[in-house]
Amino acid sequence: MDWLPTLWFILIAVLWTGYLFLEGFDLGIGMQIGLGRGGEKHKRVLLNTIGPVWDGNEVWLLTAAGATFAAFPYWYASLFSALYLPLTLVLVALIFRAVAIEYRGKAESRRTRGLWDLALGWGSLVAAFGVGAMLALTTLGLPLNENGDRVGGPFAWLTWSAILGGVAVVAFSWIHSIAFLRLKTDGPIRARSGRLFVRWLPLCIAPLLLWSLVVLLGQRSAIAWGLLGLALIAVCGAWMSARSGHEARSFIALGITLLAAVAAIFVAAFPVVLPSTLDAAFDLTIDNASSSPYTLKLMSIVAAFGVPLVLAYQSWSYWVFRKRISEKHIPEDHLVTSVVK
C-alpha cells in the first residue's frame, strides 16, 4: 500500500490543476468585469459566459482543500495555519465575489451595481493572488518548526515566492479568461479578445513559467524538465494559433501550458508536500503528512467513483451551455417593483 500516498499526491495535484483551469477563467472574467472598462451590456455578456458554471468550478477549491485534509492532515494543518492572514483575505474575497455575482444584477441603482462590480473585481483578484501564493509557498517552502508550525510571525509567508505565485495565477487567470471569451462570445468582445490575447499572452504566462523554473532549479528530474519544455512549446503553439485565428486550438494549447507547468512543479516537489525553509528535517512529505492506509484506501474508492462522475456531469453542463453569447442575447434589466401598496 506504499503507493497510496503517491496516488493522493497526484490526485491533489490534479484537483489544484482542475481548479486553476476551470476557476481560472471565472476569476479572470471577474477581474475584467470589476476592474476593466465596458458598458453594462458588455459586463453582462462577460458574466453570463460563466453564469451557469462558476459555482461548480469553485467546488474544485473546496474539494482540493477537503482532499488535502482527508489525505494529508498535517499538510492541510501546517499550510492553512501558516497562511492565516492571507487566507482570511482569500475567504473575504471569495465571499464578496460569490455574492456579487448573484446580487449585482439585483442592484437598484448604478452606484450599488458599481460597488458590487468592485467587490467582484477585487474579490477575484485577491482570491487568485492568495491561491497562487499558497500554492507557490507549498512548493517553495515556509519557515516551519519540528511540529510543522509557522515561526516568524503573521507575515512570515510574505516572500518573493508568495508574490511570484500570486502574480502567476492572477496573470494566468486574466489571459485564460480572454481565451475563454473568444470561445464563448460573439461580436466585438470576441474580436477584441483575439487582439488582447496575442498581445498579452507572453507577458501573462511568464510568471507561471518562472515559478515552475524556480521550483525546478537544482532538480535533476528529467520528467519535470520535460514537462516544462512541453509548457514552453504549448505556449508558443497557443500564441501562433491565436495569431492565425484558431480560437479553440489556442485555448487548448494554453490549457496544456497550465497543465504541463503545474505538473512540472508538482513532479519536482515530489515527495515533499511542504518544505520547511528552516531545516530539511522538518519538511512535510507524502509519508510523514499522510493519513493511514485505511483512510487513503477508503478515499481512493470514493474518488474512483466520484471524480469520473463529476467530470461527466460538469462536461455535460458545459455542453448544455455551449452557445456563444453576445450583447443581443442579453435581455433588458427588469427592476423589481413592489406590488403591495
Added chain:
Amino acid sequence: MDVLEIARWQFGITTVYHFLMVPLTIGLGLTVAVMQTVWHRTGNEHWLRMTKFWGKLFLINFIMGVATGIVQEFQFGMAWSEYSRYVGDVFGAPLAMEALLAFFVESTFLGLWIFGWKKLPPRIHLATIWCASLAAILSAYFILVANSWMQHPVGTELIDGRAVMTDAWAVFTNNTALVTFPHTIFGAFAVAGGFLLGISWFHLYRRRKEGIDSVDANGRVVVGEDPAKGRVRDRKDHKVWITSLRIGAVIAVVSFAGVALSGHEQAKLMFEQQPMKMAAAEAACHDGTGFSVLTLGNVSTEGATTCDDVVAVFELPGLLSYLANGDFETPVKGVNTLIPEYQEKYGSHYPDDPAFGQYAGEEISYLPVMEVTYWGFRLMITLGGLSAVAAALALWLTRKGTVPYSKWLSRLALLSIAAPFGANSAGWIFTEMGRQPFTVAPNPQMGGVDQVFMYTAASVSPTVSAGEMLFSLITLTLVYGVLLVVELVLLTRYIRGGTGSAMPELLDNEQPSDKDPSDDEGDVLAFAY
C-alpha cells in the same frame, strides 16, 4: 481574550451565521422541487409561479450559504491546526466526501436549473432541481457524520498520538449521526415551512387590505383581481399564496413532530454519551428525576468545578427520567455526581504540555457554561413548539380560503418566520457548547485517558497570534453583518414584488403567447445575470 477564546468566538459566529442559510436551503430546495413536479404533472400555472417565486428566494439565500461554507471548511486548518492534525484521518474523510459527492452535484445542477429553463427538455430540467436539492440533504448527512464523530467518536483508535479510522462503517453509521440527521433535516423543514407560511400570509393579508379579496357572509373568501398590476395580482395569485401558506403550515407541523421524536431519541443517546451535557442542559446539580421548567440562582458557572448555587423553582416530576431512560423513576446523574467521575477518568488537571498553551497544568472545568446550555436547550424547545402551534393555528384560521383581516396577525406571521431559525441556532449553540471542554468528547464506552478524545484547549493553532485571530474575527463578523443586511433588504424587496419579481412577464397585461419567445433568437438566455 486569549487566542483560544477568540478562535472559539469566531467558530461560533461563523457556524451560527452559516446555519441561518443552510436550513432554508435544505428545506426550501426540496419544497421547490416538489412544486415544480406538480406543475410538470398538472400544468396549472400557479404551481409554476410558486416554483419561480420560491426558487428566486431560495437562490438569494443559497449563495450566502455557499460563501460562508468555504469559511467553515478553511477554518479547521487555519485556526484549529492541532485539532486538524489529531482528527484529520477520520474527520477529513466525510468533509472531502461532502465536497466530492454532494456539493459538486448541488452547485453544478443548480447552475443547470437556473439557466436551463429553456435549454433543457422539461423532464431533464425538473430532474436538475431534484439532483441539487437531494445533494443538499446528502451534504448535510456527511457534515453531521463529521460533527457526530466529535460528539461521540467511534470506529477509531488512538495510534501514535492521533485518531486513526479503523472502521468506516462505524463512523458513517454512528448512532449519534443517525439521530442527529433526521433531527437536523426536520429542523430545516420547520424553517422552510415557517418561511412559506409567513410570507404567504403577508401577501394574502395585503390582497384583503387592498380590497382585492374579500369574504362573504359565511367567512368564505371571494377572490378578486387588480388589473392595474398586470397579472401579478390576478385570481391565480390568490391561489399561489393560499396553496403556499397551507403547504408551509403542514410542513411546519409535520416537521415539528419529526423534530420532537428525533430529538427525544437524541436526548436519550446524549444522556448515555455525554451525561455532563444533559446535566448542564438541566442545570441539575444533584441527581434527580424532574425536568426543570424554571431554575434560579447562580447558573453562571464559567470556569467552575462545582455546582451548588442552583435552585429549581418549578419541576415536572419524572419527566427528566422519561427523557433520559423512558421511565419515570430512574434518577439522572447531576453535575455534582458527574464531575468526580470525569476527573477520575480523564484527570483533574490539563497535562503539563506546551500543546495546552497557557492552560497547561491548569485545573479542568468539566462543566459547560450552564447559562448557555440551560437556556439554549429551553429556547430551542420553546421556539420550535411555538412555531408549530402557530402553524397549526394558521391552518385552522385559513380554512375558508384566506387570512383574517388583522394587521397584528399579519405582523405576527412575518415575525414568526424568525422562530424556527432561532430554534436551530439555539440547538447548535447548546450542543456545541455543551460538549465543552472537549472538541472531541470522550466515548464513555471506552477507557480513560488512553482513548480518542481532545480538549478544546489543545486544539487551537499553536503559533497563530491573538492579533491575527482578532483581525479575522472582526473582519468576518463585519462582513457577515453587512451581508446579512444586504440579504434581508433583497429578500424583502423580492417578497414585496410578489411573483412578478421572479416572473417579470406577469407585469405585462398581455396574455402569454403560445409562441416561445426564445425561438426568435434561436437561443436567447432564458435567464441572465
